[in-house]
Amino acid sequence: MYYSQLFQLPLPLIVASNSQLNPNLLTIGQEIQIPGYLPQTYTIKANDTFWQIAQSLSLPVDALLLLNPTVTATQLQIGQNLILPQKITNFVISDENNYTFEKMTGDIQHLVTIYPFIQQQVIGKSVLDKDLIELQMGVGNRQKHINGSFHANEWITTPVIMRFINEYALALTNNTSIRGLNTLPLFENNTLSLVPMVNPDGVNLVLNGVNAAGNLEDYVLTLNNGSNDFSGWKANINGVDLNNQYPALWEEEAKKKPTTPQPRDFPGYQPLTEPEAIAMAELAQQKPFEIMNAFHTQGEVIYWGFQGLEPPVSQTIVEEFERVSGYQPIQYVDSFAGYKDWFIQEFQKPGNTVELGLGTNPPLPINQFEEIYQETLGGIMLATLYL
16 A cells, blocks of 8 residues: 555556565565556756655655665765656557567567566467467456457557557556546456467568568468468468367368468368467466457458357447447358357357458558557447446
């Protein structure tokens, strides 16, 4: 409670940022991570006092003393360095264009450094050994899930998710609302799981070209008819469509799809052959997600049913999504073996494939990003937490 008052932060954020510590048994010498701040070096100038510096930061003097335990407050010396807590009040993520795996992981590291209540774990590896990263936010019992970039050329879904993580964390640590919603109750009631990039090899192939394929360069060039233009590539690096990989009428889907690896639509020789698809299945099996949303592009529609196995609450949820996003709900479609299909079949819980944005073919132009993000922010992501 003391640190909460000093740094004007909700106590649950501080507790969640220090999950390795017992808040009731703190000992001298233990380091406490304070979310929403970064350390900043300040050099003492003439006539500076601890009180004046603290006032300029709108923080109590005690907050500065905690960060500078070897400094005597009444004996500041010109040229002496202090560590000041710099409050983060702006977005960390600012470059959503060409959002590669490396750009995402760099942004994740910035976010978890500033907001240590964001937990990350590796849930698997891609074909080319890239980490499949799950992020978690919240301490509540209600578990929800959002993922993006199952399809490589739908990579714009990844920065949409990453921007939301940033905005959510920023609102929590600055005691501000999003769309009029107080975010702290959402954090306390939910544990939100996010896998921003299910298909990192494919995303990098679309954005960086054949060099991203490593020792599979010749293979992907052959599948792509010798073309260096991979903008239409949906599959993983093996040429398997990850969203046709699930044992939910997979045999029916396979009858309609290519029978060999392709840039898109090949469902594999059998279900769950690809490491990325396996990792996502295992994640859902390990955690009792109440709602699962898979972000794709495009069409501004939400597919929400599978073979009548969806529970009645699915309709209530999708109607709320429609109300706040304007996206059209579609219950059934002649398509099977997707992650949403399998999730509904396995768990009889609400699962949604959300098609973001409008266009002819992905990848959608980055100039649609802001519009897509604003529709998705209130219409899907916040609604997922308050429902």
